[in-house]
Amino acid sequence: MKIALISDVTFEPVLKQIGIHPDILVEKYIYSDQIIPELLNIGDQLAGIDVLIIHVDSYFYRYTDSYIEGLLSAVKNIAGQFTGNILVSNNLMNGRHGSLIKNNVGQFDQVLIEQGTNIERLLQTSNVYFYDVKKLITQIGLRNTYNFKLGFLYQMPYTKDFITLLSTELISLIHFIGKQEKKAIFVDCDNTLWLGILGEDGLEGIQCNRNAKGVLFFQFQEFLLEKKREGFIIGLCSKNNEEDVKEAFEKLNMPLKWDDFIIKKVNWLNKSENLKDAAKELNIGLDSFIFIDDNEFELQSINTLTPEVYTLKLQNDYNTFLILCDDYSFKRKRLTKEDLEKNDQYFAEQKRNTIKATVQSFESYLATLAIKLDITTNNIADFSRLSQLTEKTNQFNFNKETFSIPALEQYLRQDNLIYGLRVADKFGDYGLVGLILIDVKHSQAILHNFLLSCRALGRQIEDDFFDFVLNDLNKRGLNLKEVLFKETAKNAPAQTFFNKINHAKKIDYAH
């Protein structure tokens, strides 16, 4: 991943630690005490760069409010031009103050509130992400973060401890931005969701409550519930008798309920096998799984047999627990409406599967679903979700290529066509699940990409979507000349459909 960095402090000590990672290459580094003009000019120098980091330390430099306003404008300016991702330090604003109370002890400072609003707007309109410098400072304290003598002598105001924390945080965030988000969290039960072993201690012996012994597990369940609301699938993977575990959820008043878990693998089988089955049932890859257990043996077996699964160890120690909750695997870039409705969709999917089992022919089954397709063309309001689709879709994807929202806007400006597909059936609304990109040049059309979320596969929807686009191109007087397709390890479903289309012509990419 190619990084460019611009900073108002000397960043070499941090870059030294980041440079240890072979997959991160710092291509360009600008230090300047006149950072606003540099920011305004940097747009031309970002060819080939994936991530731009903007590090500004308002606390050390004690920038005035009007200077901060200028900084935010400059950042917004680049965000509009740059098609990669931008990471900004979150002590850009409000650097001198820990809270919204500045000088008046009984009142929030209006200027700080306005800065907050401007920053929120900045975050909504482009690929800007914050790295949480304030969280790091909270962890070790201001006095252990800043060394003012060094700062004034060398314009590098950080202690060694802070340099280490900051470089670790940046590396985690850069990796997170570059990878797909996790989709499912599977957890063990004993000593993970409650203190104790259900089979040995019984219902009266296990603890998950607000008392000293049970509080960590109570908060962990609340944490999982929060993740579920953010669109994560929550599942159980425990070596126990299913009836015992179900009874525990019914009789004890815990934050999670039996029905919060979409998949419950409570049996005596190998946990790796259970996770593999769960992945098939959910139609997602094992590499989008997080697995949490207290037991070293179970964790090691998962790491060995299904190494794509990301594992975390839950320990009965509160400080460690706080660190676990901060893990980047639980983070989201941005929540969309689809994310929040995702769990409902997975439940609806299970209902569809039970009906499927009892119906004879596939065609008659499809007819019972009463599938409705709704296709929009060049609809900018859909770009947030469509951008997410380009990031997350692997199986039905003709050419894996991520488009940020500005990149989609630019694609549209070049007179190309962007088709979005919404699907609903009798069980519910899937939301935006399909995307077709058409390059338009001199009355010729080229199918640049065709994506369909895995939720919409297996229903012959791709045929209808493609037919609609062909008809629309016809109406516009455009001829579909070529279909671009690149074979990957994951896109076999797309390949099947590609072979079906008559205009098929496989293109091999040289890079």
Add this chain to the structure above:
Amino acid sequence: MFMNENINDTILKEVQQLFRQAMGNDVNVDINTEKDMIAEWDSINHLNLIVELESAFDLGLSMEEIEKLHSVRQIVAVIQSKNGNAT
């Protein structure tokens, strides 16, 4: 300025290790090494070294003291005087 020639070996060893941490594992200094003697001791690595020193010895150096640290002998002397080893 009168320099105390009573060199504490433990301190020297630790300083040598900090040079390696700041400038690279190939950088081996001794008590007589000065800044212009090694290529790696440039201004950026000087900064890295100061960061390591402040962290390891909790020195609370003044700006003048930091600016004067251009040889290993000076560094060891400053550390010893802060730790009350001067006689």
